[in-house]
Amino acid sequence: MSDVLTSSAVWRVENSVGITGHTRHRHNPSPISVGFNAPGMCKTLTFGPTALAASIARTATLRDAPPEMLARWGYSALTEVEWLIEDGSTFMLTQHINSLADAERTAFAGRVGAGVTDLLMNALGYTWRDNAACLSSSLAPHADFIYGDGAVTDYGVVLAEARGSFAANVSAAAISGQAKRKYSKQVKPHLAAESAHGKVIHGYSIAFGSRPGSAGAVLHAAETRISKLRGKRSPPTEPTPRLSPESTPTSLALATHRANFSLMDAPSIVTWIDWVRAGGERPDADSPVSFLEIPYAGRIFLACMESIWPFHDHPYWLDDLWHDPRWWPHFPRRRLLRRSGDGFAGWFVMEEKSAERFLNALSTIIRGGRENMPAALGLPRVEHAGFAVDRDEGGDVSPESEYSYALYRDGLALLGSPPPRRIVGHRTWSPEEGLRSN
Structure with a gap:
């Protein structure tokens, strides 16, 4: 009888990974956009399985593939990270990594x-992101992602190249070399280029690695160097801000939320986003989308019911089933990211105000016609949760907490544990009327 692999300790505790190397690469001119200052690089990055799985899914869905496909693209992410990464505060791969084929x-x-x-x-x-394939239609090597907001607001966007390695030859020197080479080949050539979301004014190359069988991980960040002024030259005048603190380029917000609503299993909303972005046949405006209002960790989140609840005219039936133990094993079956050892699957939801502002903005564009689409949208940001930089040891979240989730600045969240309270309401989005309460 063949041996069956088992997980003696499924990953639950947050890991803290140190930034083992940080290099800055010269560029001429520097800065590319006068007045821009990059945020300071952190010393440690702390995250748990829910946050890592959520970010794996977030990056995998930055494509123009059908939303139904993308909603299932990351199905195994949480299971993978729980089974292939050891439980504990130090990053380490489990023995099961050796059972995988090399590819x-x-x-x-x-x-x-x-x-x-x-x-x-x-x-x-x-905050806002897109796949960097939008830089060029050619096969020339380019970084993986484009990001906006934060320090780069009013100046343009930044590039980010990602690299991961789990091999026997992983070392600080090897990972550092990978980050630097990727920066030189796939980030530097595109600096100062114009993208669909603005000028590329800064770039990063992030390389992460761990050696199977050894505790610890290596994380190197390479980024564009911003030269300091020398001598007695007067500092350049910073440009007058053009956007309010809550504004973001419409194109970047649409790309971000296309991925978000794909993960939330809301294909109708993604179809409208695609129509606004690229045209084609206008979707049916008489097809509303239902959401549940779920209290969790002191916030209200919206969960889309489009793909799992066929009775859109009778959403209140769900309230009676919310805490029925016979219901939960079936309810999340089609949700993304099933957890090991329990009946709850990770559930992608969105912070209510973030969802409301975007969906109402999308409805405004639909009513006015995509030819009148504004250059920027006013959208809120929320404080991220479930991961942190430079966190004190006393700030770690207990793995026994009733709340296990990751929340991002754009409002998307992955709930890693069942909501402990009942549904508090229901909302419906109409393409032309916006989000309303039932």
Whole structure:
């Protein structure tokens, strides 16, 4: 009888990974955009399985593929990180990594590298994102992602290249070399280029690695160097801000929320976003989308019911089933990211005000016609949760907490544990009327 692999300790505790290397690469001119100052690089990045799985899924869905496909693209992310990363505060791969084929191990390392990069970029204050394929239609090598907001507001956007490696030869020197080479080949050539979301004025190359069988991880960040003024020259005059603190380029907000609502299993909303972005046949405006209002960790989140609840005219039936133990094993079956050892699947939701502002803005564009689409949208930001930079040891969240979740600045969240309270309301989005309460 063949041996069956088991997980003696599924990953639950947050890991703290130190930034083991940070290099700055010269560029001429510097700065590319006068007045821009990059946020300071952190010393440590702390995250748990829910946050890492959420970021793996977030980066995997930055494509123009059908939303139904993208909603299932990250199904195994939470299971992968729980089974392939050891439980404990120090990052370490489990023995199961050795059971993977070389190609799958390489793919998993790449997914983790992308997830770590997304966590770091969010922690540095960058909110909105897109796949960097929008830079060029050619096959020329380019970085993986474009980010906006935070320090780069009013100046342009930044590039981010992600690299992950789980191999026997992983070392600080090897990971540092990978980050620097990727920066030189896939970030530097695109600096000062114009993208669909603005001028590229800064770049990062993030390389993450761990050696199977050894505790610890290596994380190197390479980024564009911003030269300091020398002599008695007067400092350049900073440009007059053009955007309010809550504004973001419409194109970047649409790209971000296309990925978000794909993860939330809301294909109708994604179809409208695609129509606004690219045209084509106008979707049916008479098809509303239902949401549940869920209290969790002191906030209200909206969960889309489009793909799992066929009775849109009778959403109140759900309230009677919310705490029925016979219901939960079936309810999340089609949700993303099933957890190991329990009946709850990770659930992508969105902070209510963030969802409301975007969906109402989308309805305004639909009513006015995409030819009148504004250059920027006023959208809120929320404080991220579930991951942190430079956190004191006393600030770690207990793995026994009733709340296990990751929340991003754009409002998207992945709930890693069942909501402890009942549904508090229901809302419906109409393409032309916006989000309303039932």
